[in-house]
Amino acid sequence: MPTHIHSRDLRVETGHGRLFACIWSADRQGLSAEDAPIVLLHDSLGCVELWRDFPAQLAAATGKAVVAYDRLGFGRSDAHPGELSVGFVGNEAESAFSALKEQLGIRDFIAFGHSVGGGMAVHCADRHRAHCQALVTESAQAFVEDRTLEGIRLAKREFQAEGQLKRLSRYHGEKARWVLDAWTETWLSPEFAGWNLEAEVQRLDCPVLAIHGGKDEFGSAAHPQRIAQLTRNHSQVLLIDDCGHVPHRENADLVLQAVGDFLR
Numbered sequence: 650m651p652t653h654i655h656s657r658d659l660r661v662e663t664g665h666g667r668l669f670a671c672i673w674s675a676d677r678q679g680l681s682a683e684d685a686p687i688v689l690l691h692d693s694l695g696c697v698e699l700w701r702d703f704p705a706q707l708a709a710a711t712g713k714a715v716v717a718y719d720r721l722g723f724g725r726s727d728a729h730p731g732e733l734s735v736g737f738v739g740n741e742a743e744s745a746f747s748a749l750k751e752q753l754g755i756r757d758f759i760a761f762g763h764s765v766g767g768g769m770a771v772h773c774a775d776r777h778r779a780h781c782q783a784l785v786t787e788s789a790q791a792f793v794e795d796r797t798l799e800g801i802r803l804a805k806r807e808f809q810a811e812g813q814l815k816r817l818s819r820y821h822g823e824k825a826r827w828v829l830d831a832w833t834e835t836w837l838s839p840e841f842a843g844w845n846l847e848a849e850v851q852r853l854d855c856p857v858l859a860i861h862g863g864k865d866e867f868g869s870a871a872h873p874q875r876i877a878q879l880t881r882n883h884s885q886v887l888l889i890d891d892c893g894h895v896p897h898r899e900n901a902d903l904v905l906q907a908v909g910d911f912l913r
Contacts, residue, residue, distance in 0.1 A: 672686075697724055
């Protein structure tokens with residue numbers, strides 16, 4: 650019989666604004682002191698709502714509580730007070746993630762990040778090494794690759810078409826333009842060209858599952874391979890041949906099965 654998953658919305662206070670978060674769990678209370686929930690970190694244009702039904706499916710497939718939150722400036726969280734810095738990927742582990750962890754009473758956790766959220770998940774696993782039980786990256790960029798920049802330039806041109814920004818505003822409201830510019834202008838800036846995750850991945854001491862689509866328009870298979878090669882602990886790469894940048898939507902059953910097997 651399928652497990653019934655409950656969801657609960659909440660707010661997390663940070664020094665720069667409030668974050669919107671949601672917990673999915675078979676337990677109506679959401680989290681218990683013994684829980685090691687899966688914490689989801691979204692992509693550059695993402696938010697809690699754009700995970701759609703994946704968090705509930707993940708909670709049912711793994712038997713673990715799942716937590717997702719909108720980063721500051723995204724979705725139903727408060728507006729970001731300025732522009733993203735070049736160090737924004739690593740800053741997430743120090744600021745919003747730490748606030749979430751403290752205010753929800755999360756001790757041990759499993760980090761799961763999609764796209765740039767995968768890079769943030771790496772930083773969270775590194776920054777909170779004593780409490781990160783496992784790391785799952787999905788379509789994560791480990792460095793700035795030409796394919797990544799080409800994909801972003803193409804997306805930037807496509808968003809100039811009539812109605813495209815309005816589509817984004819359905820999820821981010823008046824923050825939609827900031828969300829788009831934060832993605833394209835930060836990644837395409839010369840200052841960001843040397844960014845990579847090598848030092849952080851080399852310090853990891855938890856098991857790692859790196860998921861990637863063989864047809865990912867924002868990064869080649871070099872990214873999950875780099876992550877798996879550099880980590881000190883057990884690592885697995887799942888390369889899904891006929892899949893693009895969003896495996897949890899394009900091939901949800903395979904991703905759920907892989908994550909469940911990995912965590913077991």
